[in-house]
Amino acid sequence: MSGFMKMFVLLLIAGIFPVLAMIVPLLIEPRRPNREKNSQYECGVDTVGRNVPRYRISYFLYAIIFVVFDVETVFLFPWAVKFNDIGLFALAEMFIFAGILIVGLAYAWKKGALTWK
Template sequence: MESNLVWSFYLYVFIILALCVAFYFTKKIGPTGKSNSSKDRIYESGIVNFYGGINSSINVKYYLVAIVFVIFDIEAVFMYPWAVSLRELGLYALVEMFVFMAILLVGLYYIYKKKILRWE
């Protein structure tokens, strides 16, 4: 069993190294891209000053929306494995998830009352 694992590891390392060497030589042998001033600029989109200058700032509302998104995205990360293994975990896990969702609903109520997501 261990012999198979060792050979599998060696095969994996060999394939990775072979791919690295192949990519390296493909880059060296292949055609080179032509460089011009518009390609060498920081932004190729044509927008020279995206945020309006050095002293401009981004509205705080964007950060608040991002934080709220991350919080509820992490909720989904916790709920998926819980839902997959709910039968094995039993009633205790069900109660724990209800408490977790209640805490998140309190947070959502707080966000609604403070009007964090309102764009004015």
Template sequence: MSPYGPVAIYLAIAFLAATAFCLLPGLAARKKPNPAKSEAYECGVEPTSDVSGRFPVRFYLVAMLFVIFDVEAASFYPWAVQMHQLRVFGLAEMLMFVIVLAIGYAYVWKRGGFQWR
């Protein structure tokens, strides 16, 4: 068996499991449509507006900005763990990373990306 055999088996099993997890619930579910089930649930209060409307683009922009800056902030931990081994080179690289992050943050702030209107 080649060294990639176990990897191929693992990928095949993962693909089959993902496919099964996506298809089986739809096939096994009971289909009893009910007007009350199709209605929007807002904490027991009657819906005040149409829920099939579109979300504003602003919502997605704020969500993407959160993900971008959150992932970048999460990269500080591995750097902090290896800081003593990286020495001055690691410090310079992280300083460059922080500068690029600050430029992006300032750009988004100046454009009003953090204001929820």
């Protein structure tokens, strides 16, 4: 089996598995819907008004900043593992990368995106 064929089989399995994971439960689940099961549940109290809660934008700002620094660690870990092999040029590039993130953090801090109200 060639390398491309192995890759094709891997992609085929990776495409089929999630589809099967969604279809099989639909086929084997018991279906006995009634009014009580289809109603929304709020701690035993019937809902009144809007059912979708409103979230403040500060929650999303924290999430975005978390994702930015999470991506930084994703790039930083392989760099740290191969640090001895890649040399000083990669060290300078990582300082530039970290500097850009620090400038972004300082900007978010200055704009008040990190203050919890």
